Every structure is written in structure tokens, then in C-alpha cells.
Amino acid sequence: MKFSRDDEREADFLGLQYMYKAGYDPNAYVTFFERIQADEKRRPGTIPKVFSTHPPTPERIERTQKEIATILPAKQEYIVTTSEFDSVKARLRNVMFAKKVQPGPGKPTLRTKTEQAGKTDPSPSTDPNSTDDDRPTLKRRPDGDTPQN
Secondary structure, three states: OHHHHHHHHHHHHHHHHHHHHOOEOOHHHHHHHHHHHHHHHHOOOOOOHHHHHOOOHHHHHHHHHHHHHHHOOOOOOOEOOOHHHHHHHHHHHHHHHOOOOOOOOOOOOOOOHHHHHOOOOOOOOOOOOOOOOOOOOOOOOOOOOOOOO
């Protein structure tokens, strides 16, 4: 595990430099780790064991802050966002918040035309105005009364 953690420390160091040279604020790197740490505290055990080869998050925050202070001079301006970044964020948001509807007991389901065509109940309808597609139709009552419940 020592070699893996050392490799991850180096990757953090290089990632921080790439971010800085690309024009992004390196403190956003710290913010990312702080969000992970807050999530770990809020919901213990959410970080899977696959990340056990990474250095502990508090250590990553401390090392990143120290590297920013010692090797990266502050810039007047940093890139805050780009149209491509906004596009990726929107796509991720749609993926994260899209809910799949799971049919269950008592929940309606959508029948496709092919499913309706393959019905096993061949009994004809008693309504002369009905069609084979088994769709309900709304009709006005001739007397204009509304049904009583």
C-alpha cells in the first residue's frame, strides 16, 4: 500500500500543477478534498475500500495547501468556468437526478402497441363503438348529467 499511496501523492502533486498551469485556481483542489471529507463525516463508510490505497483525505488537504503556499505563486485571475465545463456539469446533473420508474403492484404501466397486439384474451368487446386497440374513450351523456359517486 505504501507504493500506491506514494503514487497517489505524486498524482495529487502533478494534478495540482496541471490545474494551475491550465489557469484554474489550485484552491479548488483543496475544496474538492474538503467536500469528500465532509461527505465522509456526514455518512461514514461512503468512500469505498477501492480508495484505501489513497492517502487519508485530511493529509491530502494539508499537503495540497502546503504545496500551494510554497510552490505556486498567486495569479491575478483564474478561470472560473468554461462552456464545456458547464455542459458536462449539466449532463452529470441529468444523470444524477434522473429517476427510473420501477413498475410495481398497484402502479400503472405503459403497454406498447406490440404488447397490445399480442393479447391472450380474444373475447370481443360488447361495445359496438369500441376498437381493437383497447383505448378508453370519453363520451358525453345525452342528458348532460354528471355521474353520482
